[in-house]
Amino acid sequence: xxxxxxxxxxxxQPVGSPLSLECTVEGTSNPNLYWYRQAAGRGLQxxxxxxxxxxxxxxxxxxxxxxxxxxRQFILSSKKLLLSDSGFYLCAWGRNxxxxxxxxxxxxx
Amino acid sequence: xxxVKQNSPSLSVxxxxxxxxxxxxxxxxxxxFLWYKKYPAEGPTFLISxxxxxxxxxxxxxxxxxxxxxKHLSLHIVPSQPGDSAVYFCAASAGGGSNxxxxxxxxxxxxxxx
Numbered sequence: 001x002x003x004x005x006x007x008x009x010x011x012x013q014p015v016g017s018p019l020s021l022e023c024t025v026e027g028t029s030n031p032n033l034y035w036y037r038q039a040a041g042r043g044l045q046x047x048x049x050x051x052x053x054x055x056x057x058x059x060x061x062x063x064x065x066x067x068x069x070x071x072r073q074f075i076l077s078s079k080k081l082l083l084s085d086s087g088f089y090l091c092a093w094g095r096n097x098x099x100x101x102x103x104x105x106x107x108x109x
Numbered sequence: 110x111x112x113v114k115q116n117s118p119s120l121s122v123x124x125x126x127x128x129x130x131x132x133x134x135x136x137x138x139x140x141x142f143l144w145y146k147k148y149p150a151e152g153p154t155f156l157i158s159x160x161x162x163x164x165x166x167x168x169x170x171x172x173x174x175x176x177x178x179x180k181h182l183s184l185h186i187v188p189s190q191p192g193d194s195a196v197y198f199c200a201a202s203a204g205g206g207s208n209x210x211x212x213x214x215x216x217x218x219x220x221x222x223x
Contacts (some may be wrong), residue, residue, distance in 0.1 A: 006152075032209060043113075043198065043215040044153070059210070090152050095209045096141055096202065100152030 002027035006091050006101035013108055019064075019078040021104050023091030026072065031093040033074040035066055036100075038088040050074060081108045112136045113201050115214035123222055128186040130217050132199030135180065139201040143211070144173060144184045147196045156197075157184070189221045 003026045013019060025031050035047040046059045048066035056066050063082050067075045074091055086108045092098040114133045122128045130144075140161040145153035159166040159173045159182070166173050172185045186193055199214040 044213040046210055046212075049210060088150075092152075097143060097155050097158055098209070098211060099155060103150070103152045105150065
């Protein structure tokens with residue numbers, strides 16, 4: 001069966017510091033991968049998606065970037081965090097139905 | 110512009126009764142619709158989906174109804190159980206391409222009272 005992992009589960013970072021969140025998927029090959037963010041009191045906003053290694057599409061102009069160095073690995077990064085980057089970050093895989101990881105709670109202070 | 114709207118931020122029902130969660134959309138290109146359930150501090154869990162070629166899909170206690178002319182879908186939970194208490198998100202995608210991007214509503218908090 002397929003499983004999706006995200007880490008860390010929680011993160012507190014100062015403004016201006018870098019960020020790296022990692023997501024890996026097991027039990028499937030060449031999955032579509034997605035990064036979403038849920039800000040407080042909001043729905044889920046698609047940030048990036050990838051249909052293959054090295055192929056990244058950005059949905060929202062922002063302070064973040066994504067990379068897919070391996071087939072089942074998806075990384076969300078920032079060089080300098082802003083206060084507005086705080087939120088709950090979710091990685092997902094799938095096509096018509098998407099399956100989400102456990103999420104990372106990021107607090108930028 | 111919000112393309113998927115869940116106008117009720119919260120809903121409270123008694124255990125054993127029916128829960129009806131509603132969702133409206135504005136983009137006529139959407140052709141696949143999904144419902145997710147989310148507990149605090151966890152990722153959303155896929156519940157049920159429906160293609161635009163259908164008007165009803167049922168899975169156990171969960172049934173999704175789609176009214177394309179009204180651009181409206183609903184999720185029925187019968188009977189409701191306390192463990193169903195969670196935030197429910199409606200999502201939609203447009204066919205074509207290979208990205209399968211989902212657009213989510215803001216969610217409805219369902220509380221099932223024992």
